[in-house]
Each structure stands twice: as C-alpha cells, then as structure tokens.
Amino acid sequence: MKRKPGWTLEQAFYISPEIFRDDMAGVFGQSWLFAGHQCQIPQPGDFFVYDMARDSLVILHGMDGVIRALHNVCRHRGTRLCDSGSGHMDKIVCPYHQWRYDTAGTLQATTWMGDDFDPAQFSLHQAQVRNVAGLIYVCLSDTPPDFEQAVADLTRLLEPHGLDNAKIAYSETYRIRGNWKLVIENQRECYHCPAKHKAYAKIQHDTDVHDADKQDMLQARVDGARQKWTAMGLDTSHVRPDSGFSGGWWRANRTPFRSGYVSETMDGQQVAPLMGSFTEADVGNARANTYPNFWLHASCDHVHIVRVIPIDAETTELQADWLVHADAVEGTDYEVDAVIAFSKLVNDEDHDIVMGQARGVGSSRYQPGPLSPVKEEMVDHFLDWYMTKQGTE
Ligand code: FES
Ligand SMILES: [Fe+2]
Incomplete structure (x- = not known):
C-alpha cells in the first residue's frame, strides 16, 4: 500500500491488526527505542x-x-x-x-x-x-541502525540538564484509544496549538514561526539566546523557535521561551531546583525526539519525557515521567503539582484531540487528507520515515 507524499496515510495503517504487526516487527523491532532512565x-x-x-x-x-x-x-x-x-x-x-x-x-x-x-x-x-x-x-x-550522530546530538543537548543525576518526581501512564502513529503525528506539529494549547502558546514561540510580522522579533530572540547560551557553554548549533528537524529520525534543539519565561510551568517560572550544571534559569527549553517512541522537553528545573507504547492497532499507552534534581526534596524544594501541571494540561489536550481524530479516521468515510506544507512539514517527515521503515512503499 502506497502513501501519497504530503498526505496522511490510508485508513488501514491506523486500524489494521496486520499492519500493526508489521509496525512492531519492521519499525519498533528495527529502531532504537527509549526504554527508561538511568x-x-x-x-x-x-x-x-x-x-x-x-x-x-x-x-x-x-x-x-x-x-x-x-x-x-x-x-x-x-x-x-x-x-x-x-x-x-x-x-x-x-x-x-x-x-x-x-x-x-x-x-x-x-x-x-x-x-x-x-x-x-x-x-x-x-x-x-x-x-x-x-x-x-x-x-x-x-x-x-547507526546511532552515533543521534547520540552525539542528544548528548550535547542534554548533558547540561543532568538527567543522570535526577529522580522521577512523578509518573503517569495514559491509555489512548488511537493508533500510535496518530500520537506521533500530533506531536510533530503545532498547527493545532493556537486553538488547543492556550497555556503552551502563552510561553512558547511555536505559534509565531510562520507569521511574517513576527520574523524580526524571533530572529532577535534566537540571536540573543544563542549569544547568552554560548557564553554559558551550552551547545548552540540547533537553536530555533520551534521543534523542527535536525537529524534523520531524531531531533535535538534548544528553544528560547517567550521573554520573561524560563520553565514549562503554569506561570512560566522556575518551580524546582536547577538541574545539572546550570547556575541560572534562563536556559530555554531543550527538546528532543527519537522516532518511533520518544520525546522530551527539558526546562532548567525539570524534564518531561514521554515514551510511546503501542498496545494494538487502535490502542496506545503513553508513559510520562517528570524528572527533577536527584537531591530535590518534595514539599521543601518543589511541589509535584507545580512541576507537572503544565505538561499534564498539554498532554490531556493532546490526548483528547488524538482520540477524536482516531474515531474519525476509523469511520467509513475517512480518506487520506492533505498536510499543510507550512505547518505540517514534520508530520510529512515522520510519515516518510515510517513508510521506509515499514517497508511497504
Ligand atoms: S527453568 Fe524451566 S523454564 Fe526456566
Ligand atoms: Fe499538541
């Protein structure tokens, strides 16, 4: 079964148990998978x-x-x-x-x-x-698959965040009614952010990146951040205002928050001790993905990590972990609610969308739809990668 470039997949890819078995063997069985934390x-x-x-x-x-x-x-x-x-x-x-x-x-x-x-x-x-x-x-x-470049990119980005000197402050497992690819597709675009993620759009720049009248502001923001972070010794080879592409099946980039915000929390402020080697909070948001089962957003004080666990053709579990500094004491140095509230809200908003989409995709009238060449470029990139791995193209 083929995929028309720039379009979503045929229905069978989202509901067929046979294709799910192929996905597990050809995609998950042949890829580097995020398993858990040191x-x-x-x-x-x-x-x-x-x-x-x-x-x-x-x-x-x-x-x-x-x-x-x-x-x-x-x-x-x-x-x-x-x-x-x-x-x-x-x-x-x-x-x-x-x-x-x-x-x-x-x-x-x-x-x-x-x-x-x-x-x-x-x-x-x-x-x-x-x-x-x-x-x-x-x-x-x-x-x-060759992992060396991905390891180098992820290490350069994440080493300063001290994930190896962290602890899990909170975990949640979500069960979603929808194929695992719908979860990844949704994660790879912010076309839906202005309508669905108001809290997210308030502190992040993703929704600005294609607006002509925001380009000067964004450039100044990125330039300023790059200068500051270079002086702090952070890797600045992939600084951008959104979650774009960097490697073949991975990406690792650092993103400036909107001015005045330093963490993915409800008010955009630090709520737990600084992690890793940081001595100040304004380090932006480190973001990473590896296809097919992982993404992460790391702020100065905590890290939110999601592992995708396909259950069957129409069911997916998501394991979400929130990490803080290993020495941080709950109730003294941080409150769990303050650490998790923002990403939990975004997760809930996303899961709602994905489950609604899955219902439509499973109906008799679903047919592949066109992706926005501007806003859904990364969805196209993921589906291209998927079709190559899956071996059905
Ligand atoms: S010892 Fe017999 S099955 Fe493991
Ligand atoms: Fe979303």
Missing part, C-alpha cells in the same frame, strides 16, 4: 522491565556495573523471568525450574540436566543497549 537503576542489581509488543527486556544494572538489556525469556523452556515492574536482585532465578543466571545473563546453576549439558551455551539473549546522557535506549535488532 536514574531508575542507580545501584548494581537494580532493574526495570521494559515490555514492547511481544518482547520483554530486563534492563539490569549488573553487579559488574554494566547496564544490560536481557531478554526476559528463560533459555530452558522460555518462561518469563521477571514480572513487569522494577526492583533489585543479585541473581535471576527462573520461577519454573529454578535455573539461575547471574546479572550478566550467564547461566550459573541448573539441576538434573545430565553430564553433557553445557551451561555456557545457554546465557540469556541480550538486546543492544546504550545510555545516552541518562536515557537508556535499546534495540531489538542484531543489526541496529
């Missing part, structure tokens, strides 16, 4: 489970200090080793016949397997894993 597993033995479609990985900080992504599948008869969630363990014991593995995935002990049994042949399978400035990425494919 700060979830600070100590040797700490782990969390990352479930992705039919696969499950144990992201484990080994007793040797190495972070691994072990397939959650016993090498004996395939039993799932760890239930969903997180915790601490210094060995992995299969609940079925008690085969025991060390935290590097090496089989250490079995019973009744006979004299010619060679445990060295039965280590747990491992996925590719990378720690990118505190963000843990995995790839299920043995031939992962």
Whole structure:
C-alpha cells in the first residue's frame, strides 16, 4: 500500500491488526527505542522491565556495573523471568525450574540436566543497549541502525540538564484509544496549538514561526539566546523557535521561551531546583525526539519525557515521567503539582484531540487528507520515515 507524499496515510495503517504487526516487527523491532532512565537503576542489581509488543527486556544494572538489556525469556523452556515492574536482585532465578543466571545473563546453576549439558551455551539473549546522557535506549535488532550522530546530538543537548543525576518526581501512564502513529503525528506539529494549547502558546514561540510580522522579533530572540547560551557553554548549533528537524529520525534543539519565561510551568517560572550544571534559569527549553517512541522537553528545573507504547492497532499507552534534581526534596524544594501541571494540561489536550481524530479516521468515510506544507512539514517527515521503515512503499 502506497502513501501519497504530503498526505496522511490510508485508513488501514491506523486500524489494521496486520499492519500493526508489521509496525512492531519492521519499525519498533528495527529502531532504537527509549526504554527508561538511568536514574531508575542507580545501584548494581537494580532493574526495570521494559515490555514492547511481544518482547520483554530486563534492563539490569549488573553487579559488574554494566547496564544490560536481557531478554526476559528463560533459555530452558522460555518462561518469563521477571514480572513487569522494577526492583533489585543479585541473581535471576527462573520461577519454573529454578535455573539461575547471574546479572550478566550467564547461566550459573541448573539441576538434573545430565553430564553433557553445557551451561555456557545457554546465557540469556541480550538486546543492544546504550545510555545516552541518562536515557537508556535499546534495540531489538542484531543489526541496529547507526546511532552515533543521534547520540552525539542528544548528548550535547542534554548533558547540561543532568538527567543522570535526577529522580522521577512523578509518573503517569495514559491509555489512548488511537493508533500510535496518530500520537506521533500530533506531536510533530503545532498547527493545532493556537486553538488547543492556550497555556503552551502563552510561553512558547511555536505559534509565531510562520507569521511574517513576527520574523524580526524571533530572529532577535534566537540571536540573543544563542549569544547568552554560548557564553554559558551550552551547545548552540540547533537553536530555533520551534521543534523542527535536525537529524534523520531524531531531533535535538534548544528553544528560547517567550521573554520573561524560563520553565514549562503554569506561570512560566522556575518551580524546582536547577538541574545539572546550570547556575541560572534562563536556559530555554531543550527538546528532543527519537522516532518511533520518544520525546522530551527539558526546562532548567525539570524534564518531561514521554515514551510511546503501542498496545494494538487502535490502542496506545503513553508513559510520562517528570524528572527533577536527584537531591530535590518534595514539599521543601518543589511541589509535584507545580512541576507537572503544565505538561499534564498539554498532554490531556493532546490526548483528547488524538482520540477524536482516531474515531474519525476509523469511520467509513475517512480518506487520506492533505498536510499543510507550512505547518505540517514534520508530520510529512515522520510519515516518510515510517513508510521506509515499514517497508511497504
Ligand atoms: S523454564 Fe526456566 S527453568 Fe524451566
Ligand atoms: Fe499538541
């Protein structure tokens, strides 16, 4: 099935279980996926489970200090080793016949397997894993896409925010009735922002970027920010007033807020201690995406991160985490409500839109529609990337 360039997808791409299976194998199975945070597993033995479609990985900080992504599948008869969630363990014991593995995935002990049994042949399978400035990425494919430029761009942008010295202040899992691609499409444009995101448009410049009479103001804002941030030692190779393109399937850029605002909070002011290496609040908004499952907005005092979890062709979960400085004390240094209110509002507004769109897209009268070449360029970019990955073009 083809896609007309510059148009949305045929209906089947949003509702068909067969295409969903292809998406999981061809897109999610072959991409670098954001799995979670380094700060979830600070100590040797700490782990969390990352479930992705039919696969499950144990992201484990080994007793040797190495972070691994072990397939959650016993090498004996395939039993799932760890239930969903997180915790601490210094060995992995299969609940079925008690085969025991060390935290590097090496089989250490079995019973009744006979004299010619060679445990060295039965280590747990491992996925590719990378720690990118505190963000843990995995790839299920043995031939992962090249990640080096994305790692460099994301690291340059995010290292100053100190995600590796953070803690999760709040998490929320949303269940959306709609295909995962509708979620990403919506995230990649701000055409809907003037009508749907009034609080967002009040502190961010995205809604100005195509207005002829705002160009001088925006240029001055970007130039001023670049000068200031360069002096602060921040990377300024991708400073822009919106969330545009930078890499092939990722982007990493820093965005000035509207004048007078320094954080994605309801009043645009700092509500928690500065993170990372910052000594002042006016560092703009670092924004990053990696297709197909991750985006982030980082302010001086907190970071809002979303992981997209496709459930079936018409259901998607979104795991949203809000990070603050590791040493920040709730109730003293910050209030959770103040940290999360702004992004929670934007999330709710977006989820409403996506679910309304999904209902229309699933109806008998849906047909692909034309994208705005000005306002929805990045939707087109995502769908182009998707069709290449999905392999159906
Ligand atoms: S299935 Fe794991 S020990 Fe038997
Ligand atoms: Fe939105």
